[in-house]
Amino acid sequence: MISIDKEKDENQPLNKKARSLADIAKWGKITAVFLIITGSLSALSAIVTLLGAIPGVLLIISGVMLMRSAKAAAALQEGLEENAEENMLEHYASFIKMQFFYAVSSVALGIIAFILVAIFAVIGIMAYHSTDTYDTPDSYYYENDPVFE
Structure with a gap:
């Protein structure tokens, strides 16, 4: 249903920043869920050796950090929180660190x-x-x- 009192800005296509935030929120959550599932399976399959479970645990932590970053991106897009941008960047930085540790442990x-x-x-x-x-x-x-003989 079309209402008469819509603002002009609502009919305009999303700007580049809003589209990027929407993509981060959507794909970040999907990727985070798969990282958590993969990390859980990896940790469970290597539960016999504590050393083998380390990459799985790092993947789970990575997934949680990415999920938090995606939720902060969604909050930033909707304008719900004042410090959503700082939270998004902080959680994304933690995600990058966990990915580094995962890569190092996998190579080792x-x-x-x-x-x-x-x-x-x-x-x-x-x-x-x-x-x-x-x-x-x-x-x-x-x-x-x-x-x-």
């Missing part, structure tokens, strides 16, 4: 995993070569007591 865990795989591969190769069963395939069966 990747390097540790690569080193462990290499060590276990070397141990396996050394264990295989230290046995004499690879010289003759039937040496296990005919070592001390030959079956067929």
Whole structure:
């Protein structure tokens, strides 16, 4: 229904800042939910080792910070709070810090995993070569007591 007492500004398309705030509010909330879900699954899958759960916890914290930033962007767009812009930027800065820590911990865990795989591969190769069963395939069966004579 069209009312007569609408202001001219309401019919104008949103300015660039308002569109950006709307995008931050909408996509920030969606992304935050997926970050929290992904972090929860990551932390639960690595619950056996405390070291493996760290990236999951960092993702959950990142998601919470992004959600707060998105809510502050929505409040700024609607003009509900006086300090919404400061809150949005503060929470976004926290989100960026958590993403940095997540990236560092993921790289560190990747390097540790690569080193462990290499060590276990070397141990396996050394264990295989230290046995004499690879010289003759039937040496296990005919070592001390030959079956067929």
